Amino acid sequence: MNSEFTIAVHSLALLAHLPGHMASSELIAQNVCTHPARIRKIMGILRKNGFVKTKEGVGGGYMLACNPGEVTLAAIYRSMSTGTLKPHWCPGDPKEACLVSANMHDVMDQIFTEAEQYYTKYLEQHTIQTVLDKIRQGKCRVQDSQ
Amino acid sequence: MNSEFTIAVHSLALLAHLPGHMASSELIAQNVCTHPARIRKIMGILRKNGFVKTKEGVGGGYMLACNPGEVTLAAIYRSMSTGTLKPHWCPGDPKEACLVSANMHDVMDQIFTEAEQYYTKYLEQHTIQTVLDKIRQGKCRVQDSQ
DNA sequence: CGAACTGTAAGAATTAAGATTACAGTACTC
DNA sequence: GAGTACTGTAATCTTAATTCTTACAGTTCG
Numbered sequence: 646m647n648s649e650f651t652i653a654v655h656s657l658a659l660l661a662h663l664p665g666h667m668a669s670s671e672l673i674a675q676n677v678c679t680h681p682a683r684i685r686k687i688m689g690i691l692r693k694n695g696f697v698k699t700k701e702g703v704g705g706g707y708m709l710a711c712n713p714g715e716v717t718l719a720a721i722y723r724s725m726s727t728g729t730l731k732p733h734w735c736p737g738d739p740k741e742a743c744l745v746s747a748n749m750h751d752v753m754d755q756i757f758t759e760a761e762q763y764y765t766k767y768l769e770q771h772t773i774q775t776v777l778d779k780i781r782q783g784k785c786r787v788q789d790s791q
Numbered sequence: 792m793n794s795e796f797t798i799a800v801h802s803l804a805l806l807a808h809l810p811g812h813m814a815s816s817e818l819i820a821q822n823v824c825t826h827p828a829r830i831r832k833i834m835g836i837l838r839k840n841g842f843v844k845t846k847e848g849v850g851g852g853y854m855l856a857c858n859p860g861e862v863t864l865a866a867i868y869r870s871m872s873t874g875t876l877k878p879h880w881c882p883g884d885p886k887e888a889c890l891v892s893a894n895m896h897d898v899m900d901q902i903f904t905e906a907e908q909y910y911t912k913y914l915e916q917h918t919i920q921t922v923l924d925k926i927r928q929g930k931c932r933v934q935d936s937q
Numbered sequence: 938c939g940a941a942c943t944g945t946a947a948g949a950a951t952t953a954a955g956a957t958t959a960c961a962g963t964a965c966t967c
Numbered sequence: 968g969a970g971t972a973c974t975g976t977a978a979t980c981t982t983a984a985t986t987c988t989t990a991c992a993g994t995t996c997g
Contacts, residue, residue: 646792647985648880651899655882659891669942676892677882680987685943702995705942718902730876730910733984734794734955736801736823745805746822748929752922753797756864760913764876767909768902776898783894793954815973826956831974848964851973879953880986 650726652677652687654718657696657773658780661713669706687725694724713777719768730764731757796872798823798833800864803842803919804926807859815852833871840870859923865914876910877903 737749883895
């Protein structure tokens, strides 16, 4: 799995956290620690799925377009990363005479797909809001350190 | 996630499938479609966890040391790949003043850990035997084709 | 028009995964 | 006890996935 799901959650949580619920790709990128172009790509997917709205041109950026308490991590995962849990490489060879070698790929594929459903079942329990709550009640580094 | 879990399941299912429940790393490697050295590495982990026994020397190889109906995929996953579901890259920066950036890493880490528990909960439902059953009832390529 | 944004794609750089090689150790057989 | 057929393990090479960077066209506002 790549990190697009994590970055999407981070970006949405950040927008929910900020007073105006709005930020440019550059600001989000700094917060996430990646490149603005990567943020724009991910926000494009979130826009197509209705989680954010885009404002182009001067003073533009991304704006939260959903209720943070209603959007689950499962919904975000589904729009970003469905199917990325299973490894890329797969064992066996369909042309083999041995049943195990010939059918292992299909069997494991089915198992990974069903396991992913359990995975997303957990993600249903979290929303952008609950993530934000966890973040806020987490240790406040700024005051702890120095 | 890399493919060690899948290969481990494949190897154990193959051993359970074979009459003598035994095979060399080279035979397994051919069946899985990978290199014998990779199989030996994975079988070493399975041996340390008691799933197989090793016989070195001439006529040696790996032998099933467990009841295929009792060993769940969850047990195999735990010994091979715990923690590999989460992406390697992680967003945010603990040194940031912004709470979201500072704490996102810890929060997502916790979420991925808990989601993995749901994932393995599904894997509890499968054993080497149920995988083998699926393989055997799957379409038999050898007779279908040609 | 020009400045400050987004949208998108191509290519480079980095990192993880997998393949290969090598060789020491073990056990069987002659 | 020498030779053969295995495993155990580590180092290195290759390939593929991920991430970064650059570039530029399109949009909006002053």
